[in-house]
Ligand code: ADP
């Protein structure tokens with residue numbers, strides 16, 4: 001039988017999505033970081049897409065959990081189970097057997113103890129060995145920025161739980177700031193708005209689709225509207241309302257402003273030579289939040305610096321870990 005020698009894997013363990021990169025094959029798996037658990041027996045019912053499907057639709061006996069919150073492990077047992085499941089799935093897809101060597105990206109703000117929890121979870125899930133790489137660095141590598149050179153590169157990664165703005169030079173993070181405001185916070189703001197303005201209860205998934213379809217960081221040229229279904233809090237019955245893009249952009253403004261402030265703060269903390277590089281080369285946005293309409297324009301207006309959305313922003317961190325697997329000796333000291 002044809003056998004693949006390398007068993008190196010990269011895992012982008014995100015609060016919203018987990019991606020697995022298999023060396024020599026590319027990204028083999030993209031799944032929501034969601035686990036459905038039977039509450040009484042603690043039995044895991046489904047993981048990933050299948051679990052997200054039941055989010056907001058599950059009976060009381062089933063809890064649908066996000067094992068990671070704000071970029072750190074919120075629930076160790078479900079995190080381990082999720083990593084185990086995804087490793088098995090990608091092994092099947094890529095026809096690899098045996099125990100893989102795993103490199104995982106984590107937010108750079110996490111503590112040594114939390115890092116340890118991540119690598120332990122991977123080992124418990126069957127990894128031969130596990131190392132971590134900072135998420136901002138992985139995202140910058142994946143976005144094709146010249147991270148190894150003595151040139152300042154700025155990446156802003158907007159995920160589900162956290163936004164991180166980081167300046168990188170010579171393969172390391174020079175300054176960075178992380179806030180717990182990103183996609184999830186935007187969804188929450190939409191849920192609150194629908195409740196307060198329309199007495200309408202909507203779920204997480206509906207809020208996310210409103211954000212993706214008509215959400216923006218403001219200044220939309222054409223007004224777009226969307227029919228939204230939920231439960232009327234007064235009558236208790238199902239109800240449909242229409243929401244406009246400008247209502248949603250107002251609703252998202254606190255989150256957007258927090259992201260702008262974090263980028264500005266990080267620029268202020270950047271040494272002048274590197275700041276000059278960033279002026280010339282611009283800021284690169286990665287993570288799913290980079291796709292929010294007009295966020296690039298808003299950041300450009302508020303910083304005076306060119307802003308680019310990375311190609312495939314949702315894939316950047318996983319692709320970056322993939323490239324980093326080839327330079328593994330540079331990272332081994334960090335595990
Ligand atoms: P994480 O690394 O935390 O898992 P991701 O980089 O996978 O996060 O991004 C997920 C977030 O991006 C979610 O909050 C999702 O709603 C958001 N997102 C995805 N596509 C879009 C879009 N087109 N517009 C706005 N937000 C988006």
Ligand code: MG
Nearest residue numbers: 014159287317
């Ligand atoms: Mg991420």
